[in-house]
Amino acid sequence: MRHVTPHGPVVGLVGVLTLLAVLGRVTGLGAAGWIVGLASGVALCALLTLGLVRASRRRLLPADRVTLSRAVLVCGVAALVADTVAGTDEPTGVLVALASVALVLDAVDGRVARRTGTVHPLGARFDMETDAFLILVLSVAVTRDLGWWVLGVGVARYLLLLVALAARWAPWLRGQVPARMWRKVIAAYQGIVLTVAAAGVLPVVAASVAVAAGLALLVLSFGTEVLTLRRMSASRRHEVEALAPWPVLEPTAVDARVLP
Numbered sequence: 001m002r003h004v005t006p007h008g009p010v011v012g013l014v015g016v017l018t019l020l021a022v023l024g025r026v027t028g029l030g031a032a033g034w035i036v037g038l039a040s041g042v043a044l045c046a047l048l049t050l051g052l053v054r055a056s057r058r059r060l061l062p063a064d065r066v067t068l069s070r071a072v073l074v075c076g077v078a079a080l081v082a083d084t085v086a087g088t089d090e091p092t093g094v095l096v097a098l099a100s101v102a103l104v105l106d107a108v109d110g111r112v113a114r115r116t117g118t119v120h121p122l123g124a125r126f127d128m129e130t131d132a133f134l135i136l137v138l139s140v141a142v143t144r145d146l147g148w149w150v151l152g153v154g155v156a157r158y159l160l161l162l163v164a165l166a167a168r169w170a171p172w173l174r175g176q177v178p179a180r181m182w183r184k185v186i187a188a189y190q191g192i193v194l195t196v197a198a199a200g201v202l203p204v205v206a207a208s209v210a211v212a213a214g215l216a217l218l219v220l221s222f223g224t225e226v227l228t229l230r231r232m233s234a235s236r237r238h239e240v241e242a243l244a245p246w247p248v249l250e251p252t253a254v255d256a257r258v259l260p
Contacts, residue, residue: 008060008068009048015072016041023076027094032086037079040133044071048126055122063113064123066105071130073102078137085140095141096199102134103191131187132157138194146197146208153190153215160222183225186217 020037023029029037048068052058060068080095109127113119139154193214197207 006049006052006058006060008052008064009045012048012068012072013041013045015069016044016075019072019076020079023079023094027080027083027091029079030083030086033079033083036082037075040075040078041072044075047129051122051126055120057122061113061118061120061123062116063109063118064120064126066109066112067123067126067130070102070105070109071126071133073098073105074130074134074137077102077134077141081137081141084144092199096195099134099138099191099195099198102130103188103195106131106188106191128187131191135187135190135194138191138198142194142197142207142211145200145204146211150194150197150211150215153194153211153218156215156218156222160226183221186214186221190214190218 016037020029020034020041023033023037048071052060077095077098080098106127109123113123135157136154139150139152142150193210196202197211202210
């Protein structure tokens with residue numbers, strides 16, 4: 001059967017290019033913004049295509065389309081933040097508006113998946129990685145006001161991922177913990193508090209306390225996730241040992257001599 005390349009990711013890349021063009025007209029997006037925005041769009045297209053191919057799917061589900069819209073907006077946020085890092089002033093209002101819409105849509109895709117009966121592991125992973133990237137770029141934006149320690153919020157997810165990939169001694173780190181509402185609330189809090197901090201509507205001290213609280217909650221969330229994965233691994237190992245048959249012992253040389 002002829003292989004068909006999923007067209008959904010390509011639509012997402014076109015969306016990123018269109019958004020960057022609009023931002024170029026509205027904000028005067030600089031070279032750094034274009035480079036980071038394009039790189040983010042290409043990565044989005046490539047990774048989503050890979051995920052669809054591995055899941056043997058040719059098209060996006062309804063909730064995936066909502067998440068794809070969020071991902072396109074996040075690419076625009078990344079472009080604006082890149083301009084900030086490069087020393088180009090960007091309209092904070094535009095950045096906050098894009099991030100806010102992406103956060104609102106975060107509450108939509110899950111409901112769409114449940115109502116349409118199209119919940120899928122790929123969609124859940126797509127949603128999670130979109131959240132993680134938004135938190136990363138927002139943390140970079142907030143560092144100019146609160147300091148580089150804020151990056152801890154953005155890179156926490158990726159550090160855990162790298163440890164899981166590199167830890168050959170602990171393959172259980174690559175497992176998946178059961179979904180918990182409180183973990184979702186903590187993840188949502190990171191995006192909200194970083195967006196508020198980026199908007200500059202809070203005093204520096206208040207913003208620092210709010211972001212630091214988010215970092216502490218994130219450490220708690222990831223810490224309990226690691227402990228849960230460890231317990232699940234130990235439980236599975238004990239179950240395997242309990243169900244394993246008694247070993248069959250081969251006769252030793254001495255036993256063999258006395259056997260008839």
